[in-house]
Amino acid sequence: xxxxxxxxxxxxxxxxxxxxxxxxxxxxxxxxxxxxxxxxxxxxxxxxxxxxxxxxxxxxxxxxxxxxxxxxxxxxxxxxxxxxxxxxxxxxxxxxxxxxxxxxxxxxxxxxxxxxxxxxxxxxxxxxxxxxxxxxxxxxxxxxxxxxxxxxxxxxxxxxxxxxxxxxxxxxxxxxxxxxxxxxxxxxxxxxxxxxxxxxxxxxxxxxxxxxxxxxxxxxxxxxxxxxxxxxxxxxxxxxxxxxxxxxxxxxxxxxxxxxxxxxxxxxxxxxxxxxxxxxxxxxxxxxxxxxxxxxxxxxxxxxxxxxxxxxxxxxxxxxxxxxxxxxxxxxxxxxxxxxxxxxxxxxxxxxxxxxxxxxxxxxxxxxxxxxxxxxxxxxxxxxxxxxxxxxxxxxx
Amino acid sequence: xxxxxxxxxxxxxxxxxxxxxxxxxxxxxxxxxxxxxxxxxxxxxxxxxxxxxxxxxxxxxxxxxxxxxxxxxxxxxxxxxxxxxxxxxxxxxxxxxxxxxxxxxxxxxxxxxxxxxxxxxxxxxxxxxxxxxxxxxxxxxxxxxxxxxxxxxxxxxxxxxxxxxxxxxxxxxxxxxxxxxxxxxxxxxxxxxxxxxxxxxxxxxxxxxxxxxxxxxxxxxxxxxxxxxxxxxxxxxxxxxxxxxxxxxxxxxxxxxxxxxxxxxxxxxxxxxxxxxxxxxxxxxxxxxxxxxxxxxxxxxxxxxxxxxxxxxxxxxxxxxxxxxxxxxxxxxxxxxx
Numbered sequence: 001x002x003x004x005x006x007x008x009x010x011x012x013x014x015x016x017x018x019x020x021x022x023x024x025x026x027x028x029x030x031x032x033x034x035x036x037x038x039x040x041x042x043x044x045x046x047x048x049x050x051x052x053x054x055x056x057x058x059x060x061x062x063x064x065x066x067x068x069x070x071x072x073x074x075x076x077x078x079x080x081x082x083x084x085x086x087x088x089x090x091x092x093x094x095x096x097x098x099x100x101x102x103x104x105x106x107x108x109x110x111x112x113x114x115x116x117x118x119x120x121x122x123x124x125x126x127x128x129x130x131x132x133x134x135x136x137x138x139x140x141x142x143x144x145x146x147x148x149x150x151x152x153x154x155x156x157x158x159x160x161x162x163x164x165x166x167x168x169x170x171x172x173x174x175x176x177x178x179x180x181x182x183x184x185x186x187x188x189x190x191x192x193x194x195x196x197x198x199x200x201x202x203x204x205x206x207x208x209x210x211x212x213x214x215x216x217x218x219x220x221x222x223x224x225x226x227x228x229x230x231x232x233x234x235x236x237x238x239x240x241x242x243x244x245x246x247x248x249x250x251x252x253x254x255x256x257x258x259x260x261x262x263x264x265x266x267x268x269x270x271x272x273x274x275x276x277x278x279x280x281x282x283x284x285x286x287x288x289x290x291x292x293x294x295x296x297x298x299x300x301x302x303x304x305x306x307x308x309x310x311x312x313x314x315x316x317x318x319x320x321x322x323x324x325x326x327x328x329x330x331x332x333x334x335x336x337x338x339x340x341x342x343x344x345x346x347x348x349x350x351x352x353x354x355x356x357x358x359x360x361x362x363x364x365x366x367x368x369x370x371x372x373x374x375x376x377x378x379x380x381x382x383x384x385x386x387x388x389x390x391x392x393x394x395x396x397x
Numbered sequence: 398x399x400x401x402x403x404x405x406x407x408x409x410x411x412x413x414x415x416x417x418x419x420x421x422x423x424x425x426x427x428x429x430x431x432x433x434x435x436x437x438x439x440x441x442x443x444x445x446x447x448x449x450x451x452x453x454x455x456x457x458x459x460x461x462x463x464x465x466x467x468x469x470x471x472x473x474x475x476x477x478x479x480x481x482x483x484x485x486x487x488x489x490x491x492x493x494x495x496x497x498x499x500x501x502x503x504x505x506x507x508x509x510x511x512x513x514x515x516x517x518x519x520x521x522x523x524x525x526x527x528x529x530x531x532x533x534x535x536x537x538x539x540x541x542x543x544x545x546x547x548x549x550x551x552x553x554x555x556x557x558x559x560x561x562x563x564x565x566x567x568x569x570x571x572x573x574x575x576x577x578x579x580x581x582x583x584x585x586x587x588x589x590x591x592x593x594x595x596x597x598x599x600x601x602x603x604x605x606x607x608x609x610x611x612x613x614x615x616x617x618x619x620x621x622x623x624x625x626x627x628x629x630x631x632x633x634x635x636x637x638x639x640x641x642x643x644x645x646x647x648x649x650x651x652x653x654x655x656x657x658x659x660x661x662x663x664x665x666x667x668x669x670x671x672x673x674x675x676x677x678x679x680x681x682x683x684x685x686x687x688x689x690x691x692x693x694x695x696x697x698x699x700x701x702x703x704x705x706x707x708x709x710x711x712x713x714x715x716x717x718x719x720x721x722x723x724x725x726x727x728x729x730x731x732x733x734x735x
Contacts, residue, residue, distance in 0.1 A: 008505060015502050019488065019495075026490040026531070231484025235547065237452055239503035240475040 009248075012241045016249025020223065021256060034257070038265040041207055045330055046200045046273060056091050058150055061098035061107060061116040061138075066123045075127035076119050079135075082161045083117075092153050101138065108140050115139050115150040192362050201276070204269035205356035206329030208262045212288045213295045213349060214323075215258025216251060218316035220299035223250055225312045243395045247300060254299075255292045262288050278363030287359065287369075291352040294376040297383025304387075304394040323349050351375045403428040403555060403587050404449070408458035411444050418444040420611035421458070426589060428554075431581050433602030434591040435700065437710075441611040442591035443483065443559050449589070450480045450557050462555055476504070479548030481558040485540050486547055489533030493524055493543060496532055501550040511550075518546040522576070538569035545576065556580070558590040562597055574601055595700045605700070609708045619700065626698040626706055631656070632675065633702055636666045637692040638683065645686045654678050657705055664691075669702055 025031065062083075066076035087093050096113075098104050104116035116138035127133040137154050139147040166182035173181070224247075227233040236246055266284070269275040277284070302319075306312040324330065326340060327349035333341055344350050355372035358364035366373070404426035411419040419441045426432045434442040447453040449460055451471040459466055465473040487496045497515040506514070519525045522542040527535070532543055541561070548556060558577065562570040578601065580586050592598055598605050599619050606616040615622060626633075638645070641664050649668065650658045654675040659667045670679065683690055 012503060015499060019491065019499050022495070023488060023490045231482055232486050232488060234452055234480065234482050234484070235486035235500055236503065238450055238475055238478070238480050239500065239551075240472040240505075241503050 005242075009242050009245050012245035013248040013252060016236070016246060017252035017256065020250065020253030024253075024257060034261055035264050038207060038211055038261060039268055042200070042204070042265065042268055042273060045203050045207075046198075057094050058092060058115065058146070058153070059113045060093045060095050060150065061104045061113045062095050063098050063101055063104060063116065063118045065101075065121045066119050067121040067125075069125040069128045072128070073124050075124045075133060079119065079123075079133075079161065082164070083157060086157050086160060104138050108138065113140075114143070114146050115154075117154065198274070200269060200273040201361045202332075202357070203330060204265065204273070204275045205360045206327070206353040208265045208269075208284075208288065209291055209353040209356045210324060210327070210329050210349060211265060212255075212258040212262040213291045213352060214316075214320060215254050215261065216292050217295040217299045217302065218312075218320065219254040219257065220250060220296075221303040221306045221312040221315065222309060223254060224303045225306050225309045228307075229309050237395070243392070246395075247303075247391060251292075251296055251299070255289075258292065259285070259288060275360070277360050279359035279365065283359050283366070284356065287352065287356050290373065290376050290380075291348075294348050294352065294380035294383070297380060297385070297387040300387035300391050301383065304390045323347060326350070327353055329353050348376060348379045401428055402426065404432075404460065404462050404589070406449070406458075406460040409445070409448060409455050409460055410457040411441075411448050411453065412456040417611050419448065419455075422608075422611070422613050423458075424606055424613060424616060426587060428587055429581070429585045430603045431577070431588045431590065431601050433598045433605040434589070434608050435593065435595075435598045435605050435704070436608035437593055440608045442593075442608050445608070446480070446557050446559050446589065446591055450478055451475055452480075476551060477553060478555045478557060479551060479553035481545050481548045481556070481561055483559045483563060485544045487532050487540070487543055490531055492529050492531050493519060493535075494528040496543065497547060497550060500547055504551045506551075514550060514552075518549060522546050538565065538572070541565060541569060541573060542576075545573065549580075552584075553586065555587045555589065558588065560592055560594075561590065562592070562594060570597075577601060598700055607700075607704055607707060609704075614707050615703070622700065622703045623698045626702055630673075631669065631671045631698075631702075631706065633696040633698055634668050634670060634676070634679070635661075635692075635694040635696050636668065636679075636683070636690055637664055638666065638688045639664050639691050640687070640689055641666065642686070642688075645683065645688050648682055648686055649679065652678055652682055667696070669705060 062080070064076055064080070066073050084095065087095065095117075098107065098113075098116065101116075101118055104113060104118070107113040108116070118136035118138060120134055120136065123133050123135075135158060137151055139151060141147060163179070163182055167178040170178050170181050224233070227236075233246075237243075262285075270277065302312070302315055306315055322343075326336070326344045327347050328344060329349070333344050333350070336344065351372040355364075355369040355376075358369050358372075362368075402425040404424075406422060406424050408421050408423055409419055410417065410421050422441075422445065434445060436442050444453065448455050449462065449467060451467055451474055454468060459468055461467065462474045463477045465477070467474050486500075488499070491499065494515060497518060498511065501511045501515060516525070519528050522545070524539065524542060524546075527539070532540060535543065545558075545561065561573050561577070565573065574597065577588060577590070581588050588601075590597065590601060602619065604616065604618055605622060606613045607622070608614070615625070641660075646658060646660060646666070649655055649666070654670050654672045655668055656671060657667075657669040661667050668679065670676075672678075680690070
């Protein structure tokens with residue numbers, strides 16, 4: 001008898017899910033948007049986010065005020081030749097000669113330049129009298145990101161040139177390795193996994209987690225309130241079925257939609273943006289399902305509180321934005337002020353995207369993401385425990 | 398002729414917050430009856446229907462359908478009933494056949510039975526040739542036919558219809574009425590119908606409950622309800638006055654013997670009057686204001702008059718009736734002054 005009940009419950013659940021998916025697949029425009037939306041998100045965020053490696057052709061002005069030392073400007077000339085030689089390899093800068101510092105400032109203000117290099121008048125003198133040669137970087141404070149990039153790039157160039165000069169100077173010491181004398185430390189960076197992950201590797205897992213979880217958390221209230229509004233909910237409610245199968249069927253439909261969208265993002269990330277998946281793909285989708293579980297309860301609670309579709313939509317926007325920005329989907333949590341980090345730590349999406357990122361980018365297995373798994377399971381269980389009585393009450397008004 | 402009650406409503410009350418939508422109503426419906434709940438919008442008809450069809454829970458009291466309690470044994474009740482809601486219960490992106498199949502599958506019918514029934518029902522309302530078209534492409538009449546047969550998938554013993562002819566053109570209304578009658582005649586289906594349309598109630602229902610402000614104010618057959626007026630020293634007369642003026646209408650409305658004066662067209666007045674001298678008083682009033690009566694008719698009372706007589710206000714309170722522009726100066730529509 002109990003077995004029969006379960007079987008009918010499942011059968012009704014599947015019917016309702018099938019009905020929802022049939023409706024979804026008949027909605028051509030909706031289907032197109034289902035693919036376009038994550039694509040937009042990937043492209044926008046992925047290409048706009050600045051990374052040091054990809055910066056090139058920054059417009060930089062060069063002012064040579066060097067007055068020379070006993071008619072010799074050798075040090076500044078060497079510097080310029082060296083700078084150009086290095087830049088010819090990296091194409092980081094586009095160097096144009098400018099006559100005065102004031103001109104640089106003017107051109108930065110007009111937006112013609114993004115920064116400048118100034119060789120002061122005593123440059124050769126200092127260098128040739130055994131003192132430090134000073135170089136000045138003029139930066140554009142209105143754009144901190146670019147300013148920082150130029151500074152870092154130029155420091156790198158200056159550092160490399162300084163090393164070469166130092167090596168020449170210590171040559172008479174007859175050391176076997178002059179580089180070891182001037183630069184005793186050789187710093188190398190090694191990632192946890194091989195390869196060179198881009199920003200896409202960082203955001204793809206986050207966007208996947210977000211899309212799939214949003215589908216149950218916000219798709220469910222919208223789908224159910226829509227049926228209430230057009231009246232079709234009554235058609236199901238007046239049938240002798242377990243009320244649970246309505247919410248289960250709807251959840252199943254929304255989950256399938258979410259996973260489909262997740263799969264689209266996954267394929268786009270791998271195929272179009274060259275994201276390498278280090279961990280198990282099975283675990284990736286397992287995690288997405290766990291994320292759905294974690295959010296179903298919350299979705300049902302929201303459903304119970306939203307009377308019409310408009311409210312549901314607004315609720316969705318209100319919840320989506322903080323979630324999007326505070327869960328470390330687009331920006332690293334470490335960048336945020338402490339209070340935002342605190343909020344971030346209570347959002348389940350943070351854990352879902354973190355776990356997914358560990359698996360996809362770092363190739364982590366279940367033991368490495370056990371904390372995240374526990375948080376998601378506990379959160380899901382607690383929300384469902386709250387949701388079931390709330391939902392019962394809503395259905396029997 | 399079966400006379401046992403299939404629906405028994407006992408002191409049913411439904412409140413939304415502090416608002417009492419259904420106020421302590423009680424009635425029985427006999428098996429095979431067509432029972433009408435007649436009243437203006439907001440009288441509590443639809444709420445009564447929703448409570449009886451297990452879509453809403455009563456605040457107090459209860460009801461049984463086929464012997465099952467609507468609260469305690471709701472799933473047993475659901476197997477016996479079908480509901481045609483004011484809203485169309487169907488998915489626009491599914492075909493006619495898929496819609497029926499989906500709702501039917503929720504009743505645990507064997508596959509072959511359901512397949513056969515879906516085909517039969519589509520045939521019944523002449524939608525067989527459109528069975529594979531999405532219902533979003535259907536006309537209003539077709540959709541309403543779909544809406545009705547959707548409620549018949551479980552071959553219900555009791556069918557609830559909430560304003561089934563609302564928004565339909567006259568021809569579709571006739572079709573739906575004929576269909577309901579046929580269903581009642583051939584299958585013995587008990588039918589509960591809510592309406593604010595006098596025609597529906599008059600043409601369809603064996604018995605009518607007049608509902609106002611959540612209460613049943615009268616309940617009988619249409620003929621018996623009308624007798625309330627005939628027996629109450631009240632008459633309905635229709636006057637045709639070619640030179641009808643608004644001054645005259647106001648004078649007539651001021652008469653003590655006139656309970657209601659409704660202007661029906663540019664020259665026609667409909668009056669609900671009482672008392673022995675009503676006719677004389679009215680004719681005197683018309684003459685005194687230089688009115689010329691071209692014809693005068695003694696009309697049979699309608700349910701509208703009954704409703705007015707009992708409740709003191711008219712049923713047609715909302716926008717279901719189109720009022721010619723030139724009459725709007727009299728107010729929001731045909732109105733009554735006392």
